[in-house]
Amino acid sequence: METRPLNDVTVIGLGPMGLALADLMLKSGKRINLWNRSAAKAQALLARGATLAGTPSQAIASSPVTLICVYDYQAADAILHADDVPAALNGKLIINLGTGGPEEVKRLAAHVHDCGARYLDGAIQAAPSQMGTDDTPLLVSGPASCFAQALPLLRILAGNPIHLGEKIEDAACMDLATLSHVYGAYAGFLHGARVAEASGIDVATYGRLVNSMASSFGAFFEHQAGVIAAADFSISESPLRISVPAVRRILTESQRLGLNTDLPALMDRWLRLAQTAGMMDEELAALIRVLRPQEHLSSVPGRGPAIPA
Structure with a gap:
């Protein structure tokens, strides 16, 4: 036994x-x-x-x-x-x-x-x-x-x-991938908190609003992941073109308020590269092509010229 x-x-x-x-x-x-x-x-x-x-x-x-x-x-x-x-x-x-x-x-x-x-x-x-x-x-x-x-x-x-x-x-x-999201989102959260502070908005109210948005934005990110996995960047939820002025507005106002601009400047640079590459009429998820090695950009047919180095 x-x-x-x-x-x-x-x-x-x-x-x-x-x-x-x-x-x-x-x-x-x-x-x-x-x-x-x-x-x-x-x-x-x-x-x-x-x-x-x-x-x-x-x-x-x-x-x-x-x-x-x-x-x-x-x-x-x-x-x-x-x-x-x-x-x-x-x-x-x-x-x-x-x-x-x-x-x-x-x-x-x-x-x-x-x-x-x-x-x-x-x-x-x-x-x-x-x-x-x-x-x-x-x-x-x-x-x-x-x-x-x-x-x-x-x-x-x-x-x-x-x-x-x-x-x-x-x-x-996968832990590296999810933590990248967590810390990237936290960086955005902190920048938003600084915008609230500098604008005289209650930061606790800002935190409650972020919490209320969590579920819908989780579904949005899941959709964007599906777009990336399928490599079909046809507009389905959020055209990339609307994020270009939105991020530029965050950057400009952050500069006016005297805030640290590292984060909005990074996003603004990525979006300008996407704009140069002719990606304005694609889904926002197409931005991932800016982050990939250059050869991957030209491997997707009908997706605009190569992004300049």
Whole structure:
């Protein structure tokens, strides 16, 4: 008869996110083992029935599945190479939920595979307080069989786990894409806040308005992504030509108010390049061709002359 493992899952890393993940698993009835460089962070979880390992290798050996949630891939790599950890990895499923670039992911996955373990890479798309809800997104990449095995556990952590594919670096790549949107949007939010401040408009009211627009603009961005994927820039929602004067107006007024103009100047430059390339009667999403290498611009038939360098 097969012996049941001592624990259902091990959690390595008890920062704010790691604590949130461990908390959710305890609430779901999972038997969890913990390891953290600072054992003091585990005390509240130990009082609720978790156990604490003395070393990473002991933690990994005690469970069939290990979740790693540490600061970055350098930290995860150091843990997975430490002492007798490589021997403990054999036969285990490792799910790394830290942050790192695609090349770091591939190197770490190769090490785990070399040690006889299976590996999933994940990118959390929420704050600790937002974990565990029905719509919390969690990006995952790696073997479909591993994802199927881990899915019940992942759904405890995030109600919307998304398997992006077998390529182990896909979650990290998509994380870069979504974070690009988040930080780009936040830059726009901050510039808007400065416009409000300088114009005597209540910034809290501005924030509420931005929140009310979030759903409709999310749908707009989804549509624009479909346009880009289809490479059909025929006007369908927002002609590029209306954004040229709109952004120029933001830039001109920002200059008049004495604001930082880095962001509107960048958008204004992109739009002027698009205008030069004859893209005024295309969908706004055609602007992506300004960001692509020049050879891609001429590869789309009937889409205007090449953008000058």
